Amino acid sequence: MSSVSFYETANLNSEAYKNLLRRSESDLSVFMEKVEPIIEAVRTEGDAALVRYGREFDGAKPLTEATLKVSEAEFDAAFDTVDAEVIEAIEYGITNIRSFHEEQKPDPMWFKEIRPGAFAGDRYTPIQSVALYVPRGKGAFPSVTMMTSVPAVVAEVPELAIFTPPTPDGSVDAATLVAARIAGVETIYKCGGAQAVAAAAFGTKTIKPALKIVGPGSPWVVAAKRRLSDMIDPGLPAGPSEAIIFADESVHGGLAALDLLVEAEHGPDSSAFLVTHSRRVAEEALAALPDHWAEMTEQRVEFSKAVLCGENGGIVLTSSLEESYKFINDYAPEHLELLSTEPFEHLGHITEASEILMGPHTPVSIGNFALGPNAVLPTSQGARTYGPLSVHDFVKCSSIGYVTRPAYAEMAKHARVLARYEGFSSHENAVSDMRQKYLGNR
Known part of the structure; x- marks a missing residue:
């Protein structure tokens, strides 16, 4: 088996950097x-x-x-x-x-008085x-x-x-x-x-x-x-599991290596990177991996080595903290760990991640099994537009509208103007005097 993949962003051209962002299911x-x-x-x-x-x-x-x-x-x-x-x-x-x-x-429904006598809201049903x-x-x-x-x-x-x-x-x-x-x-x-x-x-x-x-x-x-x-x-x-373990100078690289293996052991089609701007952390992680592998089952060692020694995993050494943030946001990972004794200092810099687990006591294992937030998460940069699986994935929303007689005239006036501008004669007729013939005093 080849050695663990090690990348220094300072030595990567744009094409090599782009390749690091690819997932196993990128080409289906x-x-x-x-x-x-x-x-x-x-x-x-x-x-x-x-x-x-x-x-x-x-x-x-x-x-x-x-x-x-x-x-x-x-x-x-x-x-x-x-x-x-x-x-x-x-x-x-x-x-x-x-x-x-x-x-x-x-809530099953909310309703707001948008204008006097005109109400609108949302209703949620499964x-x-x-x-x-x-x-x-x-x-x-x-x-x-x-x-x-x-x-x-x-x-x-x-x-x-x-x-x-x-x-x-x-x-x-x-x-x-x-x-x-x-x-x-x-x-x-x-x-x-x-x-x-x-x-x-x-x-x-x-x-x-x-x-x-x-x-x-x-x-x-x-x-x-x-x-x-x-x-x-x-x-x-x-799709297949993926994770970025971010580690700053406040933690030992062996801890980062321990957590790096969590998603890497899912299978050879997984993706897992340790991202750090600290060479010490990167070297400690490299040194610790053999000891961690010695404590794993043979199949999981095989899977994680395939990931970490291949194109979809390894260690990424950046030239600065800001560059680490940039790589994470470009990657938009499924799972992200902020391994730091002060994780909230980093949180505000991350905008693209499905799940963000913070601090040395919140490994992906706890997120996957016990904490409560959903661990079914978008992969392959899906974090840029999707969130985790949630109750909202199992309900749909209906907009609700109700206009009373006192509020109708004002609303009809403005609707009529825009309908005429857009060239929809039936839209215009529906809020014209033609309607009044049928409404009478109701």
């Missing part, structure tokens, strides 16, 4: 071609295609059309399978996640059906179940269904079932990848179609969401 053209036949098969064959792909892609040989949906018995058995301390941790996390998202929930995607390709993720399910339940979405790839024995990860039930979702389909997105979009004999799908996934999932965006709302762009 290959995946867009590959998901096309999968989507078409699900559209035309339904459950049969889902079973075939579950066996082919996930190795789930026992999977059948009759077992695509998780049964109540499977939910019950999961609570006997999962260790009590894991269930306790799931309950702890869900309690915090629910508390956070309940604060986000908008989206009627949403699919929650929980990946499984490189591990089991009950935490994603927690993060997607809780805000959806808080938002009171009537129809919720989790889509997650089956295990080779045709089941679903037991902790994921526990998390789903505790969160309040008991419809789970054993279906992942591009075929899950297609099933959520088109529906099958077993699966009801949904209006929206949320949750992180592989480039296959991202490509399928993009391809089917005219059939189903794809939600925020959530």
Whole structure:
């Protein structure tokens, strides 16, 4: 394995700098071609295609059309399978996640008197059906179940269904079932990848179609969401994991290295950079990585080395604090740690990041599992226009207007002028004396 990638921004030309900002799913053209036949098969064959792909892609040989949906018995058995301390941790996390998202929930309606006798406002209602995607390709993720399910339940979405790839024995990860039930979702389909997105979009004999799908996934999932965006709302762009660990002179580089590995271990398609203007911190991080790898499992070492020794990860040494801020904002990371004993001094300089975790005691691990803010976040520079998954992703807004008779004349006068200017005669007629004939004294 090659050495950890090390970049000094002072030595990078514009093209090399731009390459550092790229993510593994930046070019989806290959995946867009590959998901096309999968989507078409699900559209035309339904459950049969889902079973075939579950066996082919996930190795789930026992999977059948009759077992695509998780049964109540499977939910019950999961609570006997999962260790009590894991269930306790799931309950702890869900309690915090629910508390956070309940604060986000908008009032059902607000109304304001814009002018005397003229009122306007917003009314919020839940989206009627949403699919929650929980990946499984490189591990089991009950935490994603927690993060997607809780805000959806808080938002009171009537129809919720989790889509997650089956295990080779045709089941679903037991902790994921526990998390789903505790969160309040008991419809789970054993279906992942591009075929899950297609099933959520088109529906099958077993699966009801949904209006929206949320949750992180592989480039296959991202490509399928993009391809089917005219059939189903794809939600925020959530692809392979990515993180920037910013560290200033107040922390030890070994701590930065410890946290750098958190998102890097997700898989070889992840992205993870340590950004610092301190050469001491950079060198301490480099020196500490072998010791940290020695404490990890073989698979996670393999994944994180692929990231940190490749093009999508490593250490970025900047020439100044300001240049570190610039790189972070240009990168617009999914996860950002401000490793500093005075993180609030840096916070005001960051405008482009999905999640900002501050200080030496707030690693991404706590954000992912326990703190409460949502860890389903936009990737691939999505932070420039999207925020984290929230209750707002599960509701939609209707504007409300009500004009009383005393307020009508003034409003009609100005509406009539603009309608005439824009050349819309029916708009003008609707607020002219023609209307008065029908209103009379009402």
